[in-house]
Amino acid sequence: MILDKVNNPVDLRNLTYDEMGILSDEMRDLIINKVNTIGGHCGPNLGIAEMTIALHYVFNSPEDKIVFDVSHQCYPHKILTGRKEGFLNKENYHTYTGYTAPEESPHDIFKVGHTSTSVSLAAGLAKARDLKGENYNVIAIIGDGSLSGGEALEGLDNAAVLGSNIIIVVNDNDMSIAPNAGGLYKNLRELRESNGSAECNFFKSLGFDYMFVDDGNDVVKMIEAFSKVKDINHPIVLHVVTEKGKGLKPAVENKEMFHWILPGTLDENREIIQREYSSYESYNSITKDYILRKAAEDKTVIAISPATPGVYGFDEEFRNKLGSQYVDTGIAEEHAVAFASGLAKNGAKPILNVMSSFIQRTYDQLSQDLCLNNSPVTLLIWWGGISEADATHLCSFDISMMSNIPNLVYLAPTNKEEYLTMLDWSVNQEKYSVAIRVPSEPVKSTGTPDNTDYSNSINKFKMVSQGKDVAILGLGSFFKLANDVAKEIENKLGIHPTIINPRFITGLDTEMLESLKTNHNVVVTLEDGILNGGFGEKIASYYGNSGMRVLNYGAKKEFTDRVPLSVLYNRYRLTKEQITDDVQKCLSIAAL
């Protein structure tokens, strides 16, 4: 293997161009095996192999500083910077994260997982270099859909006037996760089709110098291009065309599907394993069915996704059926929220879908564009909850971030029927900005329709089981835990606890909370997210001037990184046994 000769970027200097070509294929081979075994980003990494070799051949990392945007395309970079064992042996597949991580290597400067940040981060590195009077290259590698994020555009606007060396490599594979949307990508296409010579040039208009490379999968061309821009004394954009999924036929032919693949996607011949169309019900399928039905009835119903339709199962068939009633804004969450607000103010019924981790990009839009205007938008928040995700894709912050914004009604359904009733209520009402935390668990069905009129039940919690002494409030996906805890308490302590489904994250049912005082001593709150700024603390604050004991359960305020759920639950005392122990202690103390 050529890779045997490469332990560090400098080793690339001893290779011939032909060997570099072979090395690209070797790396792709390792990547395919790895992602097909444990899952991971496939297409983006296959496309960037040659560019990464050229990058490390021409530049001197870590003295020259390289920032990968999103960094889900850093696998070849990791292989070349001392971490190849994470790809060579199955036992080491989990050793390194799928993103750049400074704790792993000096070649990684930032921990990055959200998009559109590289240009600003690199501009900061470059400006610090200039202040210190140092000389080296700063390179941001952006593309694969990240360009359309507001932060990237702000960054480009500012980087263009930096006045010194900064090299923005635009890795143009004509794709985001899903196909690209927006005027900027039309311009990239014009530039591609004109070999970089089109009169309208987005980057030049911002004041960048500009260079075009028609085949970024040709290692020699890339070495030439990088050599030309190395040590340049002003900002330049290097626009490089690459093929997403390069070297793997199914990935080239199914770019969206192969952006990130699950383990076992390919058979031993690297053909897609055809699976039976799974007809089991999921919150994806329930949501899609609802939207399709509603959109057919009402031409103003419109589903919006900022670039991640796969998260919600919005496949091509679904999108095509919706036609003009579906909009993918590209990676542009801020726009998506304001756009939805505009739609709602003009009488449409937007259903905006965002993953919990990415709704973080829209605090001010939620506050100013949406809630201050009380625009009747339905916001579906996906994947919310404590998870085993890497540190950049945690989904445990949405309750804390969103629920303290005035006017928002944030709902936490606990089963299919509740979800559907809440969704339909939200779409049909015109008074509130509503968010729904779509359950991130297998579908639970009660079999009985939820007939609640939520307009007349704002901030009304639901008493599911009336008991005494202990009341357990199980929010959304932790409602099941509330039931488990109740049983455990009944078995262990002989107490029949009250079980409450709060339903509303954004307000307190003070009437019910007040009524609990008569025959309860302890209130337990359970929420699937960080405690800080969340739901439970408000309950504790409410009871602050009373003798009621309150025990809040949820995650700690921390960035966890691929920690197993069982470890996290134990750490946060989220098992029924731990909670029951705490309740028992609290009851004994309260009784003293």
Place this chain on the structure above:
Amino acid sequence: MILDKVNNPVDLRNLTYDEMGILSDEMRDLIINKVNTIGGHCGPNLGIAEMTIALHYVFNSPEDKIVFDVSHQCYPHKILTGRKEGFLNKENYHTYTGYTAPEESPHDIFKVGHTSTSVSLAAGLAKARDLKGENYNVIAIIGDGSLSGGEALEGLDNAAVLGSNIIIVVNDNDMSIAPNAGGLYKNLRELRESNGSAECNFFKSLGFDYMFVDDGNDVVKMIEAFSKVKDINHPIVLHVVTEKGKGLKPAVENKEMFHWILPGTLDENREIIQREYSSYESYNSITKDYILRKAAEDKTVIAISPATPGVYGFDEEFRNKLGSQYVDTGIAEEHAVAFASGLAKNGAKPILNVMSSFIQRTYDQLSQDLCLNNSPVTLLIWWGGISEADATHLCSFDISMMSNIPNLVYLAPTNKEEYLTMLDWSVNQEKYSVAIRVPSEPVKSTGTPDNTDYSNSINKFKMVSQGKDVAILGLGSFFKLANDVAKEIENKLGIHPTIINPRFITGLDTEMLESLKTNHNVVVTLEDGILNGGFGEKIASYYGNSGMRVLNYGAKKEFTDRVPLSVLYNRYRLTKEQITDDVQKCLSIAAL
């Protein structure tokens, strides 16, 4: 007065062009008198008078939908849409807000005060129109610095491919609040200088049709231009050059100063009233002195402002002295945070200044770019606290938004000495991302330097006065209130309360909180911001499993609109009398 004939936009159709010119001057006259009496946005409104007349002459608002970005340039629009009495008589000066407000008029579609939102909001209106099969114009008016915000750029990228009528009016006055920064504004200059014909055209590169108007203060030219684009069937940018401060010599000559003016800026001849340079100490002057001194010592110290230097008193002299150690990113808060993170990671010492209301635009950048990377940035948050501001510029959300982000150290100094020690500590340390809530009150000095080593005191509260029964935690600018309440309690209840200065917003001093249990029954928390998701709720949660009573004080989660502080304090029970009453009740109950 020509204005006598204009009560609604349709009345403009009865005027001659000459009368419209006179009307522009009349409106300017009213605006100058008003803002010089009660304060307000001056330059932006003077520059847009003719354009607004032409707009309402050509289009049919509210059927045609007009969205003003930031909307601080909506005064002429308000005068022409039934609200002129808010400008004609002093008694009515406070009747209408300085921003668009749907509750005032059907001609205002959104409540807007933060920048860069108009294109996305308008795109939503336009898309809803298309879904409904309706026909009218949707117009976004953006400029005056707003173009560089990420949300605007995302919006432009998406609006360009809308495929139907949307008219983006770029009001190009070559200014933000301070002079514009960034590559985009260089392009606007090229376009201005080439009469719109420069080869590099930012808007065309995104796919917009484009039209240029060289004199937006010529009402006839504007009527012609608007007539040409009216009912257009595709997205177009109308790039209009206007003069900020038009018609008022001091405003034209001092564009930055006259963006927003205080009452009494002008004398009766409309000359600037020269005032003695005030040498009194403020947190502005303290901060500036510190930065200048530190920057002279250390070339890696760099002050950053996203477009609002006036908020921190960063005047031209200060900026010039700092030279390359000062960066105005333009309106680009997201970039500013990531840029600062990059600077810090490469060994510089960035001091990023942002107003509380605008830090809202950076939740994800604070989380991902900054805190996940533990970049040692110093973030100064200005004007934080409950205020009489309009609904769009409230500064009461920063604690709730920021303090639940992992890794951040958010500090709340209570006096000058503490502030300076915290600031210097933050700039010199390399371990934490630090934010400091700059006191938004007159400078208080203890006269004694604060010798705390904050690295060894993370999350350590300061016991200022040891008492018993009641402990009062006064956070930041509410530390004074804590002292007032303590005196009141002592006088009224004969109890000598413990007074604590928490200093740290982002963590609990559990040791001290635990120790309070021995001889305290009630803990009172005071914070100058919304309670929800804030500091006090965490104290209540901490004591949830104990018998300690906790009373949390702060603002309610709501958008208030120009409500006097005394009213708000009363509403939130933030007077020493109310708090003492509550404590008394709580003590009696606790004693039962």
